[in-house]
Amino acid sequence: MAQIFTIAHRKGGVGKTTLATNLAVALSNKGKTLLVDTDDQKSAYNWNEYRQEKLNSISVIENLGKTLQPLNDEYEFILIDIAGRDSEVFREALLISDKLIVPTQASILDLELLPYIADKVTKAHKLNPDLKAYIVINRANANPKNNEVAEAKKFIAKYPIFKLLNTVIHDRKQFRDAIIGGLSVSEMGSSKAHDELNKFLIEVL
Template identity: 30%
Template structure:
């Protein structure tokens, strides 16, 4: 069976693409063979995995690819069950669009802030263009760093209705444990009790995207 390909994209930086990619892949790897493709020249995914201690390596391999991304992804689909592509925070190089042309789903992490919402408008346009080449592409907005008591977080749903892209029911809360896991080259699954709430929300997210 060919791998399902999940691209994580947003042309705005700081929305949590790499954090989502790493933890999503860690969760998927508990189900089946998974690979992270670092398509971001900043190489954050590789740096994250490289921080893991020898006795506890990051559970998913990271490979860095920039050129011929669609061809390489197609080739790797035969060897894995899930591929997670961490896209660069730009649409200018076309790398994110290239990844999306061979993806099954694209997850768009958006912070509960006006600036992030405005930036996502352009990505939504780009996805419409990609769908000319990949009709089956399923885009989803994921609200990241939610703060349930914050008025902006609670008002997000109304704003997301303005997009032609569905929002996932399971968002991710703002949690320090995500940053801590990066510092340890790990995922929230390996952070003990402190990581459990985050691991549970990643699991719920995975359940939702695998069913959608």
């Protein structure tokens, strides 16, 4: 049985696909991994098409559970990238996942949608009580004088249904460069982005 991860947020542009692509490479170094792109923009699927060393990836727009069921025994990890909007596929993903990862920027416009996701997780727990829900702060400002992350942590603490990861992923150009090259930051040599990705991986595994 595969361990199923879903990366989702109701908000667009928070870094779901960036973290999904980087995590997919990291997981595929640990075991057979399937990257599932459920967004009709197909950014994750297309990123894989640019890669020289292709991962296993499929694009699935509907009937997620039915599509993944026969693949469950074939893979050790299945990673699902969800579009930043309300969708049937998001609700379905919550019912079949072991772990939900919600990337958020430390901005009120992203954070104010957390109650919406908390509600979806509460509902999913009725049918999938073992679902774990993590939040990771992404695109954080590296300036030590910037207190947005501290403020965001206080906000997130109001929603105990989520476990906030200790790893904070900062806004680093390398994450953008990696996507363009069909790469993971781990394939671009050692860097702060690579270190953050490793810490993130350890926390969600």
